[in-house]
Amino acid sequence: MTESGESSGNMDMANRGEASEGIEKADRGEANEGIEKADRGEASEGIDKTDRGEASERKQMSRFKRQAVKVEEAQQRLLAAADGLALGSELVPLRAIGGRWLAQTIAATSDWPPFARSGLDGYAVRAADIASASPGTPATLRVVDSVAAGELALATVQKGTAVRIMTGAAVPKGADAVVMLEQTAEAMLADGSSAVLIKHAAAAGQHIAPQGEEFRLGGALACPGTLVRPGHVALLATFGYAEVAVGKRPRVAIFATGSELLAVEAPLAPGQIRDSNSYMVAAMVEQSGGVAVMCGSLEDKPDAVEAALASVWDDVDLIVTTGGVSVGDFDVMSDIIRSIKNNSVSGSEDANRVLFDKVAMRPGSPTSAVMLNGKLLLALSGNPGACFVGFELFVRPVLLRLQGASEALPRKVRAKLRTAVNKPSPHDRFVRTTLISTEDGSLHADPLAYSKSSMMASIADAEGLAIIPSGSRGAEAGDMIEVIIIP
Numbered sequence: 001m002t003e004s005g006e007s008s009g010n011m012d013m014a015n016r017g018e019a020s021e022g023i024e025k026a027d028r029g030e031a032n033e034g035i036e037k038a039d040r041g042e043a044s045e046g047i048d049k050t051d052r053g054e055a056s057e058r059k060q061m062s063r064f065k066r067q068a069v070k071v072e073e074a075q076q077r078l079l080a081a082a083d084g085l086a087l088g089s090e091l092v093p094l095r096a097i098g099g100r101w102l103a104q105t106i107a108a109t110s111d112w113p114p115f116a117r118s119g120l121d122g123y124a125v126r127a128a129d130i131a132s133a134s135p136g137t138p139a140t141l142r143v144v145d146s147v148a149a150g151e152l153a154l155a156t157v158q159k160g161t162a163v164r165i166m167t168g169a170a171v172p173k174g175a176d177a178v179v180m181l182e183q184t185a186e187a188m189l190a191d192g193s194s195a196v197l198i199k200h201a202a203a204a205g206q207h208i209a210p211q212g213e214e215f216r217l218g219g220a221l222a223c224p225g226t227l228v229r230p231g232h233v234a235l236l237a238t239f240g241y242a243e244v245a246v247g248k249r250p251r252v253a254i255f256a257t258g259s260e261l262l263a264v265e266a267p268l269a270p271g272q273i274r275d276s277n278s279y280m281v282a283a284m285v286e287q288s289g290g291v292a293v294m295c296g297s298l299e300d301k302p303d304a305v306e307a308a309l310a311s312v313w314d315d316v317d318l319i320v321t322t323g324g325v326s327v328g329d330f331d332v333m334s335d336i337i338r339s340i341k342n343n344s345v346s347g348s349e350d351a352n353r354v355l356f357d358k359v360a361m362r363p364g365s366p367t368s369a370v371m372l373n374g375k376l377l378l379a380l381s382g383n384p385g386a387c388f389v390g391f392e393l394f395v396r397p398v399l400l401r402l403q404g405a406s407e408a409l410p411r412k413v414r415a416k417l418r419t420a421v422n423k424p425s426p427h428d429r430f431v432r433t434t435l436i437s438t439e440d441g442s443l444h445a446d447p448l449a450y451s452k453s454s455m456m457a458s459i460a461d462a463e464g465l466a467i468i469p470s471g472s473r474g475a476e477a478g479d480m481i482e483v484i485i486i487p
Contacts, residue, residue, distance in 0.1 A: 065341070066358040068365065071393060071428065075409060077355045078369055078394055081376055082401040082408075087248040087317060089404070094236055097228045099289060100246035101404045106221040106232075109239045111212035116171040119207040123162040123184055123196055124153075124175035127204040138197040140187060147172060162196050171208055178207035225406030247403035251291045253316040254281050255308060257324035257332055258382060261297035276456065277322040277387050281380075284391050285320075287487060288399040300324060300332045309372075317402065319375065320395055323382025325357075325366040333379045337368050360427040360470075363453035364390045384456035389430045389465060392486060410484040415445040417466065417481050422474040429470075432462035433483060445483050462486055 069077075089103030118124065125141060133139040145155035146164035153163050153172035163172045171178070179202050187195040215221070221235050222228075228246065236244060261275040262268070275297045282292035293316055298305050309319060324333035334357075341354045355369040364386035368379040376398065380390040392410060400408040413435075421431055432451045436444040445466045448458035464483040468475045475481055 066366075068358040068360040068427070069356045070360050074356050074359050074367075074369070074394065075397055078376075078378075078398050079401050079408060081355060081369075081371060082398045085317070085376060085402065086404075087250060087402055089245045090248050091243045092246050094233065094242055094244060097236075097244050097246055098230060098233055100228050100249075101289070101400070102222055102224050102226045102228060102232075102244065103247050103404055104245040105223055106236060106239075106241065106244070108215040108217055108219045108221060111217050112215040112238065113209050113211060113213060116211050117209050118165045118167060118169050118171055118178045119209055120167050120178065120180050122165060122178050122180040122207065123198070124157055124165045124172050124178050125162045125198065125202065126157060126159065126175060127177040127202050127206070129160060130177075130179070130198045131201050133198045133201050135199045138185070138199045140189075141196050141198060142189060143194040143196055145172065162198075164196075176204045176208070177202040180207065223406075225404050227405065247405075249289055249291050250317040250399055250402045251293055251315065252285045252399070253293045253295050253309075253312045253319045254278050254285070255295045255305070255319070255321045256297040256382075257300060257305060257321055258297060259299045261323075263297075277380075277382065277384060280384070280388065280459075281320055281322060281391060281395075284396065285399065288396045289403050290318075290399045298332075302332050302335050305332050305336065309377075313373070313375065317375075318398065319372075319377040320391075321377065321379045322387050323380075325368050325379045325381060333368070334366075336372075337370055337379065340370050340372065361389075361393070362425050362427050362429040365427065367394065369394065381453070383453040384459065385432070385451060386453045388432075388456075388459050388462075392465060392484065393430070396487075412467075412482045412484055413443060413464075414480055415443040415464075415466075415483045417475050417477055417479045418444045418446040420475065420477045421447055421466070421468045422476065423468075424472045424474055425468070425470055427470050429468040429474075430465040430484070431468055432458050433464050433466040434461060435463045435483065435485075443483075445481060 092100065123141070123143075129141060130139040141160060141162040143164055144157070144161045145153045147153040147169045148166045149168035152170055155161075155163060155172065157163055157172050157174035163175065165171070165178060179198055179200065183198065183200045185197040185199070187197050189195045221239070222232055226232070228244075256275045256278045260272045262272050264274050264279065266274065268274070278294060278297065282294055285292040293312065295308065295312060298308055312319070321333055324331045325337075326334065337354060337357050340352050341357070351371060351374040353371050355371065357366070357368040359365055359367050361367075363383065364381045367381060367386070367390045370377050370379075378395055378398070380387045380395070397408040397410070415435065418436070421429070423429070432448045433445045434448060436446055438444060445464065447466055448461055450457035464485050467482045467484065
């Protein structure tokens with residue numbers, strides 16, 4: 001009985017073991033397949049090159065009570081925070097305002113043109129005097145004066161007379177048309193005085209720019225929040241604006257966290273890499289109109305990071321960090337953000353609050369933003385690709401809004417996807433891409449290789465971020481998608 005029972009028990013255990021192993025393998029296979037097709041988490045984007053899966057990500061994220069927000073919601077929260085941190089304006093010399101945002105309404109200080117002027121070289125005439133002129137029977141007019149740009153004619157154009165005129169010169173009194181030089185010939189009257197033969201008739205107003213044709217006195221030229229382009233500079237100079245009020249440039253402290261980071265000039269060491277993120281972010285800050293304040297790299301120690309932040313607090317308007325925002329044991333920015341979330345930071349609730357600590361996006365879902373002692377801090381991923389995407393989606397709009405830009409969010413276009421991106425994702429995916437204009441006028445998006453979160457090879461070539469919608473299929477070649485334009 002015992003022998004049989006033991007045998008039966010052993011067989012039962014063996015069978016159950018084999019069955020369990022088989023089921024476990026099947027379950028694991030199905031689970032792995034499902035996880036792979038759904039959400040492999042930020043790790044699959046290159047953080048540790050391990051597929052932790054959706055369930056693993058939920059477990060890790062719940063450890064910090066993180067709730068993902070949509071990209072659009074995160075952007076709106078940031079812009080609302082930026083609106084409360086207005087930096088004001090400053091008067092800047094005209095020669096230095098290109099690329100800045102206006103902080104005042106610009107109005108015409110005179111009519112433009114301020115006088116009726118000639119559009120070309122020729123003769124100022126009365127249209128009635130040459131109404132019948134033709135190459136075969138030209139009209140003969142006495143030339144009574146000559147006027148160049150910047151001068152005024154001394155003579156009045158009367159019946160049977162003309163004034164030689166240059167481009168841009170004020171049209172003399174009495175004239176109502178200008179005939180181009182190529183339609184005339186020099187002549188001489190019987191008394192030896194100068195004359196001109198007009199070979200074509202002209203309508204009143206021909207080749208004359210009337211006073212106020214482009215602008216009237218007091219008319220608006222540009223409004224606050226306008227990006228000053230070279231054309232605006234020309235207008236401002238035209239109307240006498242030697243100085244212009246523009247939004248102040250935000251000063252941005254840039255920190256990279258990570259004990260593995262070396263200075264750019266340092267030789268590589270085992271297990272360490274040079275800090276590239278800080279320099280990339282600094283270049284993007286300057287491109288966005290800000291002033292980059294390079295603060296170096298920090299070890300993964302909360303006290304050291306907090307001390308470093310405090311050291312620049314009064315000198316900057318915005319803080320951007322890279323790295324340390326995921327769920328690893330040494331992700332120091334997550335610790336700081338969690339302390340704000342748990343109300344462990346002294347100060348008012350409004351001055352210290354988490355705007356978001358997870359975004360429904362790939363790459364860079366741990367991207368976070370907080371108000372810390374009344375100052376905005378954006379914590380980007382340490383992976384170069386995710387850091388780049390996070391800046392374009394969140395930091396650049398904040399910088400533009402702080403300078404008063406009326407349109408701060410990234411510009412989007414529609415394009416046809418040239419190569420399939422069939423990697424499923426529970427969140428929208430932002431894929432680096434080039435843009436190709438075809439002969440038929442359509443725009444194509446061609447995703448770049450080496451575009452994992454941890455890879456930087458394709459960042460320099462990226463002209464846009466192809467938005468691949470969330471779901472189980474990704475996007476197929478030929479699909480129409482939205483693309484964010486990279487400045």
